Amino acid sequence: MFYQKKEKLKNKNKIFKFISSHKEFNKQSIAEALDFSFPTVTKFIDEFLKLEIINEIGFIEGKSGRKSLTYRFNPNNLLSVGIKVEVNRINLILINLNGQEIKKSEIYNNFFNDVNFVNFIVTELKKFLYNFSDYKKIRGIGISLPGIVNDITKQFEIGTNFQLFSKDMKFIEDEMQLPVYLINEANAGVFAEYILSNYIHDNLAYISIDTGVGAGIIINGKLYQGSHSQAGEIGHISVIPNGKKCSCGNFGCLERYCSNTSLVESFKNEFKLESLKLYEIFSLKLHETEQGKEILNTYISYLGSAIRTFQLIFDLNKIIVGGEICYFTDEFNFKERLKAEVFNNIFCKDDTILEFSRHGDLSNLFGAALLPFKEFL
Ligand SMILES: [Zn+2]
Incomplete structure (x- = not known):
């Protein structure tokens, strides 16, 4: 049966x-x-x-x-909403069956441990879809979350950089009268990259560099999540034995050095700055200073070593790196330098395997939005 x-x-x-x-x-x-x-x-x-x-x-x-x-x-007759949740931002998108964007929005807020999180999401969704005449065409809502999720119970279970008091997403389903689907952000990323590239790469990983670092993995054309939905947590591979303490309990984890937060932190400490955004590293030309170059050398070497390890385990035919850093690759020759770091041994030779996402930091938003269409894809 x-x-x-x-x-x-x-x-x-x-x-x-x-x-x-x-x-x-x-x-x-x-x-x-x-x-x-x-x-x-x-x-x-x-x-x-x-x-x-x-x-x-x-x-x-x-x-x-x-x-x-x-x-x-007729792709416009079924629509879907995607939400990407980050520590201080949510993105909303409405797409059609072709994955084409109909409407998009971005809201900044601090959601860390916010008791009103699900209420906030519902309010923003209602605003986003206010007066939308084709509501009945919406198939569902997909939500990408930075942590371990349980799509059966609709619960957000574990987040190392992100905690929520209101973990129960069923509330959103009830309020919006639409099915809600949950997915981990890296899995959402790999799901979108796989579908939007017409299923070409059947052993594919998406490395998400955001507030944390994680990987979504497709093996033989299927999402591989492991026994506890924790496969691909590469942000918690130790790159420095006895290095910086991580919120996961371990020391020297990759994401303590290579997440956006950690990269910005290194620049803030080095240049004694009160506040700094990722894009300002490049707009203020901090990356061109001697100290800045040193920080980025370390960044590339740790990230490259983790991706190399990953490739040695999985032998993938495509690895896609995604995240806000994708918008600045030309500023520090990131692509070539990361490739040189990853493909430096007899097992890892073909550097065309590594690419940067065409969707910048929004693959997971598209992945979330594609979830309600899963039965077709
Ligand atoms: Zn860790």
Whole structure:
């Protein structure tokens, strides 16, 4: 039974991929391309017609020269909301079935241990969707959170840099009358990168550099989360034995040196600054000073060593680095220098494996928004 259900879902995914990439099609073209029986194709076409994600556009001559009933993909008839939660910021996005952005918003606030967190999210969601006439087209809400989440109980379980009193996201579901899906931020990132690059790289990791550092992993085309949903917590690999104390309990963890927070902290300490934002390291040209260069050398060497270890374990065919730092790669030749650090041994040679995300620090936002469409993707 379970097997049958899984097979059915696989067929649905295949047909969805075909129709979303071909835009106009008939049943014959799907059956031939995917080697499916006519009744199988008909069953899913009926389901998609009911959801109005495809429309009949009339009898049009196909390749065979015969006229047949032709359909058109209509990605705007199912929509989804994504939320990315960070320690001091939330991003909201509304996308269509193609993953295209319809609307986006960004709000700054300090959420650390905020009792009113879920209330805040609901208020912002209501503002974001105020007067939105197509509310009924929204399939659900996906939320990317910086920590370990439980999507069954809708709870935010563990965050090392981020704690919440109000961990229960079920409240959002009840208030918005829409299903809510939770995902860890690095997993959201890898999910988006995998789908938005048309499933090309089936052994893929997304390294998220944000307030913390984490990795989302796809192995053989499937999200790998481990036995306790903690796979990919590379931010807590020790890079310096007996180094700085980490909130996880360990010492010398990667994220104590390479998260955005830690990088900014190093510059603040070195230049005796009261406050500093990541972008100001570059706008104030601190990265061009001797001390700044030294800090960035250390940063690249620790990050590179952790990614190298990761690659030696998983032997991936693509590693994508994402986060705000992606916007400044040209400022300090980050790409080439990180590649040189990672691919320095006989096992790690092909440096085209490493890339920086095209979505900057927003892959996880797209990943969250794609979650309610999981049944199609
Ligand atoms: Zn740690």
